[in-house]
Amino acid sequence: MTLPAFIAPPRRIPFPLRFGLWIARRASGEDTLVAHLLTWYPKAAVGAGVMEALVADAVGRVDRRMLKLVRMTVSSTVDCPFCVGFNGRDWQKHLTEDEVAVVQGRRDAADLVTLDDAERLAIEYAQALSATPIAVSREMGERLTEHFTERELVVHATTVAQVGYWARVAQGLGCPQLG
Structure with missing residues (x-):
């Protein structure tokens, strides 16, 4: 994870969000700073996680x-x-x-x-x-x-x-x- 951003990630991240970060890291291959920063506002972190779960991989001619x-x-x-x-x-x-x-x-x-x-x-x-x-x-x-x-x-x-x-x-x- 690269620093610095405008703010630092929280020192303590609730377990459900840590689990979400683990899933994001496994799916993307990256442990991104932006994902950690979103945990300051759990609704944003969960919403972003749901959006990422819906990302298209390949559909029809859109490969x-x-x-x-x-x-x-x-x-x-x-x-x-x-x-x-x-x-x-x-x-x-x-x-x-x-x-x-x-x-x-x-x-x-x-x-x-x-x-x-x-x-x-x-x-x-x-x-x-x-x-x-x-x-x-x-x-x-x-x-x-x-x-x-x-x-x-x-x-x-x-x-x-x-x-x-x-x-x-x-x-x-x-x-x-x-x-």
């Missing part, structure tokens, strides 16, 4: 690669060092260096033949949904429904929202980048 593209795009779009470190782990298993440049906004997705139309649209949607103000047009919605089922679109929207939630919490508490 692990596409989810990695989406998570890394959101992390870069909202400029969250913690999220970039967390969601960028093992990127080499799913993406090329050129594709990472696209999700970081350093390269145009249209130039890359390794991305298909659905992946380009997923990146564009993640960027638009992460922008302030949110910039999802009716035309984009129509393109999304041409490429993705209703379930797949819900997976996209909730994945973007989940990464956005963690970005706001991690940055709001001053959590540094992982690794």
